[in-house]
Amino acid sequence: MKFCSNCGSSNVRFEVPPGDNRPRHVCADCNTIHYINPRIVTGTLPVWDDQVLLCLRAIHPRKGYWTLPAGFLENGETIAAGAARETEEEANARVSDLQLYTVFSLPHISQAYMFFRARLSDLDFSSGTESLDVRLFREHEIPWDELAFPVIRESLEFYFEDRQSDDYPVRSRELVFDRR
Amino acid sequence: MKFCSNCGSSNVRFEVPPGDNRPRHVCADCNTIHYINPRIVTGTLPVWDDQVLLCLRAIHPRKGYWTLPAGFLENGETIAAGAARETEEEANARVSDLQLYTVFSLPHISQAYMFFRARLSDLDFSSGTESLDVRLFREHEIPWDELAFPVIRESLEFYFEDRQSDDYPVRSRELVFDRR
Numbered sequence: 095m096k097f098c099s100n101c102g103s104s105n106v107r108f109e110v111p112p113g114d115n116r117p118r119h120v121c122a123d124c125n126t127i128h129y130i131n132p133r134i135v136t137g138t139l140p141v142w143d144d145q146v147l148l149c150l151r152a153i154h155p156r157k158g159y160w161t162l163p164a165g166f167l168e169n170g171e172t173i174a175a176g177a178a179r180e181t182e183e184e185a186n187a188r189v190s191d192l193q194l195y196t197v198f199s200l201p202h203i204s205q206a207y208m209f210f211r212a213r214l215s216d217l218d219f220s221s222g223t224e225s226l227d228v229r230l231f232r233e234h235e236i237p238w239d240e241l242a243f244p245v246i247r248e249s250l251e252f253y254f255e256d257r258q259s260d261d262y263p264v265r266s267r268e269l270v271f272d273r274r
Numbered sequence: 275m276k277f278c279s280n281c282g283s284s285n286v287r288f289e290v291p292p293g294d295n296r297p298r299h300v301c302a303d304c305n306t307i308h309y310i311n312p313r314i315v316t317g318t319l320p321v322w323d324d325q326v327l328l329c330l331r332a333i334h335p336r337k338g339y340w341t342l343p344a345g346f347l348e349n350g351e352t353i354a355a356g357a358a359r360e361t362e363e364e365a366n367a368r369v370s371d372l373q374l375y376t377v378f379s380l381p382h383i384s385q386a387y388m389f390f391r392a393r394l395s396d397l398d399f400s401s402g403t404e405s406l407d408v409r410l411f412r413e414h415e416i417p418w419d420e421l422a423f424p425v426i427r428e429s430l431e432f433y434f435e436d437r438q439s440d441d442y443p444v445r446s447r448e449l450v451f452d453r454r
Contacts, residue, residue, distance in 0.1 A: 264444035
């Protein structure tokens with residue numbers, strides 16, 4: 095933060111405010127404390143019979159790798175509504191019966207990922223602007239070596255494991271990576 | 275947002291950026307798009323034998339009402355670590371064995387609440403700066419009419435219900451209130 099978004103001053107310091115215990119961007123002129131907090135990425139694991147829908151990323155990072163449809167939760171949205179919206183945007187697909195399934199903490203990038211199992215409503219899907227391709231995969235067809243992110247791999251692994259017992263408890267995981 | 279935090283310009287407009295579908299704060303001078311996203315509130319439901327720890331709020335909103343220890347997740351933190359930190363800050367209490375338990379969407383205030391069941395490590399707790407009192411309550415002692423927020427009531431109701439079967443599935447709920 096180079097300038098205070100409240101008063102426009104360039105006199106913004108990164109320091110521990112009184113009564114706090116960690117540094118924040120603090121405006122030395124108007125005293126506004128600017129908090130920055132982790133963001134939520136919400137998505138779906140869309141299912142059609144024994145198949146799962148994946149999207150081939152058209153954008154960085156991990157362009158050209160397969161992902162579950164997901165993106166940043168927006169203000170005013172429920173987490174499930176955000177997951178359905180991202181599925182519509184990235185795969186032009188409609189889903190129903192969303193059930194929270196995986197929750198990931200990714201502290202190194204200050205994000206929380208949440209995926210919902212969902213029923214694909216119909217086969218009328220196609221690539222959204224952020225996707226190069228959208229396809230259904232059976233378990234043995236999953237491109238395990240071409241998945242975009244660890245959260246995608248883990249969610250799919252949990253799903254195919256749980257599908258054997260038809261019991262899908264919510265899975266909460268921490269994925270801590272060293273950024274170096 | 276009155277001023278662009280990147281260039282200091284006051285020429286910030288609230289408009290839909292190209293390729294987007296909802297209004298953002300966009301700087302007309304340096305073209306920076308400023309995104310604002312929901313925040314995560316993380317906390318614990320600390321258990322000691324058949325008792326649950328609650329904190330009496332010393333701060334607004336809902337000052338003088340009972341709550342579970344919780345607060346905003348910080349950058350660089352896992353969701354569980356944030357819950358344990360808030361428990362330490364508000365109740366000077368240490369917890370272990372955190373298990374994700376309730377997940378709430380509160381779109382009207384753009385927050386997601388997440389509570390972890392946790393084992394209270396010892397009885398050496400006391401009021402932190404944001405609490406007027408910290409106490410253990412048995413089920414019949416819970417001050418149901420003096421709880422701070424619906425997410426507190428629901429988490430406690432789920433807990434005492436699930437305790438009968440000693441089975442605690444993750445509960446995901448949407449609490450949509452009209453702000454008018």
